[in-house]
Structure formats: structure tokens, C-alpha cells
Amino acid sequence: MLIQEKIHQTSFSDAEQNVVTFILKHPQSLNLTIKEVAEATFVHPSTLIRIAKKLDFNGWVEFKTAFLKEQNYLTHHFQSVDANLPFTPKDGLMRIASNLAQLEQTTISDTLSLLQHDALKTAKELLLKARITRIFGNNANTLIAQDFAVKMNRIGKIVTTSQIQGETAYEAYNLTNNDTAILISYTGENQTVLQTATILASQGVPFIAITSIGDNSLMKLATCTLQMTTRERLYSKIGNFTTNLSISYLLDVLYSIVFAQNYQQELNHLIKIGQQIDHRKISSTIMVEENQPAVQFHDSFTPN
Numbered sequence: 001m002l003i004q005e006k007i008h009q010t011s012f013s014d015a016e017q018n019v020v021t022f023i024l025k026h027p028q029s030l031n032l033t034i035k036e037v038a039e040a041t042f043v044h045p046s047t048l049i050r051i052a053k054k055l056d057f058n059g060w061v062e063f064k065t066a067f068l069k070e071q072n073y074l075t076h077h078f079q080s081v082d083a084n085l086p087f088t089p090k091d092g093l094m095r096i097a098s099n100l101a102q103l104e105q106t107t108i109s110d111t112l113s114l115l116q117h118d119a120l121k122t123a124k125e126l127l128l129k130a131r132i133t134r135i136f137g138n139n140a141n142t143l144i145a146q147d148f149a150v151k152m153n154r155i156g157k158i159v160t161t162s163q164i165q166g167e168t169a170y171e172a173y174n175l176t177n178n179d180t181a182i183l184i185s186y187t188g189e190n191q192t193v194l195q196t197a198t199i200l201a202s203q204g205v206p207f208i209a210i211t212s213i214g215d216n217s218l219m220k221l222a223t224c225t226l227q228m229t230t231r232e233r234l235y236s237k238i239g240n241f242t243t244n245l246s247i248s249y250l251l252d253v254l255y256s257i258v259f260a261q262n263y264q265q266e267l268n269h270l271i272k273i274g275q276q277i278d279h280r281k282i283s284s285t286i287m288v289e290e291n292q293p294a295v296q297f298h299d300s301f302t303p304n
Helices: 003-009 014-025 027-031 034-041 045-054 060-074 093-114 117-129 140-154 168-173 191-203 217-221 241-261 263-277
Strands: 133-136 159-161 180-185 207-211 224-227
Touching: 003 014, 003 060, 014 027, 014 034, 014 045, 027 034, 027 060, 034 045, 045 060, 093 224, 093 241, 117 180, 117 207, 117 224, 117 241, 133 140, 133 168, 140 159, 140 180, 140 241, 168 191, 180 191, 191 207, 191 217, 207 217, 207 241, 241 263
Parallel strands: 133 159, 133 180, 180 207, 207 224
Antiparallel strands: none
16 A cells, blocks of 8 residues: 555544645655644644654654655656556557557666665575575466576576465465565455465565555565556556566566576576577577587578
């Protein structure tokens, strides 16, 4: 839940409501000191602290920092393309293609802006030390995760995806604190995912949450959280363009930071295996490997 949503759902006293109304109408007022805000709204500074605590913050400064960060995120990116309806019935073929390209470029930038170094570092440490990494999600989220699992398995990191509906609880119980998990949920409130998260927490199994911005139940249980772009409505949209791409990007980042830990070793490993098993014919000189003994072109390709 976004802070601004929590504000509208929280019960405040008359004095507190005056302050809340003031900062919502004048968000730039958060750049003022607590004393200046109190004077502008004719309340005691302690009133501002009570507001922050009602919103689950330790104090006004913590609330102010989080609220400004949220507002900054919501007012950047996606200014010229709608994440839910990126094209209209009147758009031609190339316009649709162009809009989707812009949407995807914006999604990557948006997701990158949400990444935090410490969270990535924790995620990397969990994945490197894990005996097994299991990914839990629903529907398309599981399909997206399969590519991540393939790449990780190719460098000797055992990653599996939970596939059978109704088995996730058993799979979660069978993990140990020597393993790790990745749980994917846009809302962070999916009941099956939360059940899995609760089991993992009770078993002492660390896990990475990939979820939306704001405060949600999954985030509270996770060892660390990577936030995906949060721009789509639940169902009044053309497709899950931004959420799917954001998840895919975050998983690519996780794979890459694990790969980078032993960069040359992993690269040599992939090249060695590829030389042994990948005998595809090529259709362009771009595809030629360095020191490739013999170039086999596809029949339809005739080099100059």
C-alpha cells in the first residue's frame, strides 16, 4: 500500500487532519522543518510525530523521507505512455510498435530507479550460498522465472520453479536454512504466495521478494526486497507489459551479479560446454565464434 493510500485510510484527529490536508495540498511543505510545518498549521510539533506513528513510522523525519521518495517515483517516468493502455484503436502498426518500444525502455529505467545497492548485495549473498534456490509465483510469473532458472543451472547454480498448484506448501516445508527462495507477487498480497512466505519464515529459510512499491504483507516477511515497476492496474489494461518486463529485468540482474562473482570461471565454463554441444549452423558472420575451426553457413547464406 502506498503511503498516500494509507493516509486516506487512517483515522486522524481534527488537528492531525489539518496537517495531513496541508501537506497533501502543498507537498513542497515537506521540505520545511517540523517546527515550520507546525506553525503553518497552528498545531504543536508533537502532532506531526503522532501522525507519523499512526502511519507506522518512528518519527516525522522518517515519514517525510519515505513520502518524498514515493512522490518522486510516482511523478517520474511514464509521462508520455500509459502503462495500462499504451496504444489506441486508431494507432497504426508502426505506431503500436513504437509505443511498445517506448513503454519497455521506460519500464527498465523505472525499475532501475527502484533498485537499492544493499538489497542487491543481500540477494547476491543469498543466491551464492544457497544449496537450492526455489522460485514461487503464480501464472506468468512462473513462466518468466524459467529462463532465469535455465541460465543459473547452466553455471551450476541449482534453481527450480514451483510448477504444481497445491504443492507449494510442501515444497516450502522441504527447504532448509541452507537454501533460499524467490517469491514473486505484484500486489504482495496473493494468499498462496503469502502462505509460502509464512512457511519459509517459520522454517528459517531466507527469501527474496520481488514485489510492488509501498507497504505490503510479502515485503514484511522477506529477507530482502526488490521492487518492480508499479504502474499497472489489476485488470483494466491491455496486458502485463510493464510487470512482466520488470520481473524479467530484475531476474536478469540477479543472474548477472551472481555470474560476476566468478566472471572468468563462469564464462570459461559456458564456452567449454558450448564448444562440446552447440553445433548449430549459422546464417551470418556475426555469429562466428572466435577461433572457430570451421564456419558452417546455412544453405541460404552465401558469403562474399
